[in-house]
Amino acid sequence: MTDQILDAQGLLCPMPVLEAKKALTKMAAGATLKIIATDPAAKGDFEVFCRNTGHELLESSQDGSIYSFRIRRSA
Amino acid sequence: MSNALYILLCSGEHEKIQMAGMMASVAAVSERPVEVFVSMNALLAFANGMQPAERYHGGEFSEVMCAKNAPDAIKLFQSGKEFGDLKMWACSMALDVKGWEMSHLEKDLFDGPGGLTKFLSDAENGQLITV
């Protein structure tokens, strides 16, 4: 299954998390969402967001000022 | 439920920044963990290299504090960090809209840029106040 992509580059905190939440709500359980963001708070925020909502944070990485995440939508 | 204190500091008023500095430092040195999230006008007061007159804007109490050499707010936060468990976060949104990097802020004070998702979640374990 391929990732759905959310390009959150340039979005100011807390928009990356809010947009991810919106996207995940429309996805089927088990589907994966890839998020690209430039907000430096996104790393901490997505870890906590996933912990609190039960979605699975599959990947979290940084390349310069670009942060990438992959989240699997929980049931 | 821990006794940790979470301070959400948004006001640019000297009096409020001073109070936040006093609370953060006293709580931290009393062995109470403290985290401060600095956003909005308050972030402007933490730019590095400013003289107190540029940094602090307030009303009647601000004038009296400056005239009487009350402890400097930035130094209070620094004392809290030096002698206790105090973490400070710079609001990522506020840094972004100002176009500031962390290096624009006072040195040795901030633990990094932060977001509300994490700050509010962590604060569920303790006591959250807004200044």
Place this chain on the structure above:
Amino acid sequence: MSERTTIDARGAFCPGPLMELIAALKMRQIGDEVEVLSSDKGSVTDIPEWCKKVKHECISVDEKTGYWSVLVRKAK
């Protein structure tokens, strides 16, 4: 042999005297005493309260003319 240091924090505003006490205690050995002179009334109650909380020993609080002397022994 324990040592005593005196910090003259008269004229300093709360929480200055407490912070100066803490900075001084940090540099001393267990058993040493630090005396803080303060003209700030708030510190006179805050310092004993802080000692109780973090478990240093507040030996005495003496009112002098126009100021207080608070004696603390580093207990840990």
